[in-house]
Amino acid sequence: MKTTIIGMGLIGGSFAMSLRDNGLADHITGVDTSSKNLDTALKLGLIDKVSELESAVEGADLIVLSAPVDVIPTLAVKVLNRVNDNQVVMDMGSVKTELAEMISQHPKRGRFVATHPMWGTEYSGPESAVKGAFKGRNVVICDKEKSDANALETVGTIYSTIGMPILYMSSEEQDLHSAYISHISHITAYALALTVLEKERENNHIFDLASSGFESTVRLAKSSPSMWVPIFMNNKYNVLDVLREHIHQLQIFRKMLENDDEKGLIAAVEKANTIKKIIK
């Protein structure tokens, strides 16, 4: 399959690897606004050549959008403007509602498949691409009834071959779910990093002890603003919803501690422990 990947960062680069390793792409063209990213991707053999958007779309069987989510809706329209009925376009962004609206009336809407593979790391750029990255993780396909059957099948086969179980939901559901199980974790990590960095100004030995618990909670705070700020802003209402609830839960915790409410703290922790049902 002749493939074009627009957005040659962590996700695009890792996806290029997965496509090649599974024999799904015989020729990959990379498009990016950063020539540094393109150079790195070429050097690492993630892509076979670089190109401008227009020529990269022409003749590709599959066009993958793996740019930041604030760019994807515009890119999607521009790419759909140029495709024929044999080409397939897919995105890999973690927010969908605005994208869904932007392409909803496009005559080529059927060629588009909106996907969100649930994988990432705190690193960015094609140099951080990971071999076998997506395998075993879930992928969400949104609004499948809006995609042509053969486009959906092409994308479904790709993800199945890579080893990703597919979940189907609407764009609205996916944005709500992502706010709760992905976006909020990043905000929490950023805020925790800022909290400790704030304290470090008074006491510069504060990190001497940093333990594995701290590292695992704060790891996501290394994630790049260019990827995450657009996600928060494009999923604003869901993110604010979960952020308000999270602050509320922390305030309850704080009050119990202020009041030496041992029973309340134990009950809260026991309830939080039931997360064991869900994450192994």
Add this chain to the structure above:
Amino acid sequence: MKTTIIGMGLIGGSFAMSLRDNGLADHITGVDTSSKNLDTALKLGLIDKVSELESAVEGADLIVLSAPVDVIPTLAVKVLNRVNDNQVVMDMGSVKTELAEMISQHPKRGRFVATHPMWGTEYSGPESAVKGAFKGRNVVICDKEKSDANALETVGTIYSTIGMPILYMSSEEQDLHSAYISHISHITAYALALTVLEKERENNHIFDLASSGFESTVRLAKSSPSMWVPIFMNNKYNVLDVLREHIHQLQIFRKMLENDDEKGLIAAVEKANTIKKIIK
């Protein structure tokens, strides 16, 4: 060395393994209020025999307190009441100020070494003990000037042999630092788990997507109340201090998002990214 470990849970069990694997203990006696924990520890070969507190202290070269932190100060006094000048007592708890005060005037204070090895997992009980657990992690020794030189040397040699770099600080400093780089991570994880569990009541598919970012941030929410509630309560003022700052940081984040303050969000994330300096 004849060793007695009081508190045969995750920490006591893992420490027993480390002592044995490094040839530091030839006979280990276990003490615990839970006969189930003692049975498990015997069955797993973590300890050689079980005993009551009084007889377990008599004749031991080293007595290790690895019980929850609300129990350690009382245990410390009771054990010091029974030791002679050749025996060494150490604790492994993550809060020290109250312990330090409780034993400050004890005539056998010199036999006690207050330590906090920076290792743990979200699991509990001797069945969760981990081989090679402590290796490569830091350990804090508190108020070293209060311990006899030979007691300090014994404990220092044990930790060095296990492969733990030693940091020295006062009990007050250690409690402040632990609040920032360990205790708050647990509260954040509990609150995040509660936030998502709250949403699950409306939408029971919320966890279908759970990604690795979510798992790493929420992992600590599986940690037991019997260990952690006493830690929060015994380190109340430091924990409240960091919790208030953390809530404040989340509120700033929320306001920026409410106001579509993209520049502010980018600046906050970039600042949070500087945590890279500290955690690899």
